[in-house]
Amino acid sequence: MPSSRKPRTMRPSLRRALVIVATVPLAATMLTAPSAAADPAAAQRSTAELDRDERKMARNLDIRIRDRRLGGRVSGVVIDAASDRRIWGHHAATALMPASNVKLATAVGALTVLGPDHRFTTKVVHGSGTLTLVGGGDHTLTTRDLGALAKDAVASLKRAGVTSVRVRVDGRLFPRPTRATGWKRGYYPGEVTPVRALAVAGHDVMDTSLDAGQVFARLLAQRGVTVTGGVNRGAAGARDVTVGQHRSAKLSRIVRRMLKVSDNDIAESLLRMTALGAGRPATFEGGTAAVRTVLSGTYGVSLANFRMYDGSGLSRATRIPAQTLAEILDLTVDPRHSRTLKHVADGLPVAGQRGATLGPEWGRFDTAASRCAVGKVRAKTGTLTGAIALSGMTKAQDGRWKVFSFVENGSPANPSATKDALDGLAATVNGCWA
The missing domain is CATH 3.40.710.10 (DD-peptidase/beta-lactamase superfamily)
Incomplete structure (x- = not known):
């Protein structure tokens, strides 16, 4: 093992x-x-x-x-x-x-x-009543980091008078396959998770993107924004506005x-x-x-x-x-x-x-x-x-x-x-x- x-x-x-x-x-x-x-x-x-x-x-x-x-x-x-x-x-x-x-x-x-000195960026964009959590390849992203993103997003929504949104995740940065040649099925998700561009550190789940979106949705709800429907996958819109952004620690760290x-x-x-x-x-x-x-x-x-x-x-x-x-x-x-x-x-x-x-x-x-x-x-x-x-x-x-x-x-x-x-x-x- x-x-x-x-x-x-x-x-x-x-x-x-x-x-x-x-x-x-x-x-x-x-x-x-x-x-x-x-x-x-x-x-x-x-x-x-x-x-x-x-x-x-x-x-x-x-x-x-x-x-x-x-x-x-x-x-x-x-x-x-x-x-x-x-x-x-x-x-x-x-x-x-x-x-x-x-x-x-x-x-x-x-x-x-x-x-x-490179840093990885995870961002939240808003458009057409939807918040999209966009993965940037940061596998050190924590629930606390998502909380800060949710706080910024909620502040922006409230300024615009928006109290209800849909939530989706955009993990297109990393295409399939999510599993490498030579990996045994017993390795995941405990030893390694199928590779996606969006994930919460320490969450050993098969679909890290949806999991991150669900955590984000709960954090939004805790801050008074109603999330309608389930978390879905989707591409951020070209005209969506950035309402939150998190940058990782430096690559050296x-x-x-x-x-x-x-x-x-x-x-x-x-x-x-x-x-x-x-x-x-x-x-x-x-x-x-x-x-x-x-x-x-x-x-x-x-x-x-x-x-x-x-x-x-x-x-x-x-x-x-x-x-x-x-x-x-x-x-x-x-x-x-x-x-x-x-x-x-x-x-x-x-x-x-x-x-x-x-x-x-x-x-x-x-x-x-x-x-x-x-x-x-x-x-x-x-x-x-x-x-x-x-x-x-x-x-x-x-x-x-x-x-x-x-x-x-x-x-x-x-x-x-x-x-x-x-x-x-x-x-x-x-x-x-x-």
Whole structure:
């Protein structure tokens, strides 16, 4: 089962300088070295360049990657940030199902195309006795926000002497289909809602547009305006007058929220809005094409063996190598892209920090092997049935920053045990589990 809503109750082609982000300093470089399996001689030369601490880390990773809890299909890579040296790799170019690590690509695409200061607009227009709630792709819209919209709309109606209206919703911004290739029926609406341009945050319903309209209608009634008939779908009229407007928080803040709690609905909305910003249709195909263009065309990330079908990582058809995930993470701390992409690094959950997917409420970094890395690792989690991933960054024992990505598919172990093993690998990169 995907793990993005309810926590457990228990339990490098360019050199660059170190970058400090937020309260935790982070650094990385673009990954260009081939996998050890593809070029053993290069891997041997790389190993000869490692310092004592790095050699120890690599030896420990070689042992711990064989942990039975990880199963037989596991890949990983570790890169030294400042020198571009590859510290360790294991089938790093093998494409596996990355689960929610896909959100890293989605975030980079959205921030690059739309910009970190971008805001999404939901508006209410009036015409011919009808109020139309127009969706703008904001999946952080709350009931409180709708209340403010209702207040503004009612004030405008009263000034015009209007006391009774019909209500409809306009969600044309996002066309069908509302469900991606590779989504299991059991995912919605609990893990993800069918993607629409209008939704109330936290409302797990099959039709988010009608649900938002119904909430809006009730709020109008509470403020003394009579709503006649039920809430229907319809297009806002060309001559309708805007009587209320809500603008979301900046995209940078929304991205951080999405990553920390792994919000699938926000991810899918961002994918559609990225498509629109890039001049493409607001579909899954348009969004993933826009992200691919950003990654390869703008930043030069290798898309070999890269297949992406949604923005959240719920698609079981998606395949991305650990090597590519590391390259994507590397971008987020490149000083040339700091203003745009630092928000991805800022949004990574911190090991042991409550309120994010690496917190103790999720049973993460709470074993004897990994507890030492609490507060020292930032990483994006990913969990689907048969797929668990962890990609992030940490400062190692040699005092240098490392970028890592670990992805496993098909382990027969209990998922909690597999996550513990991945946390142990991250602690190994940090060096606290020596």
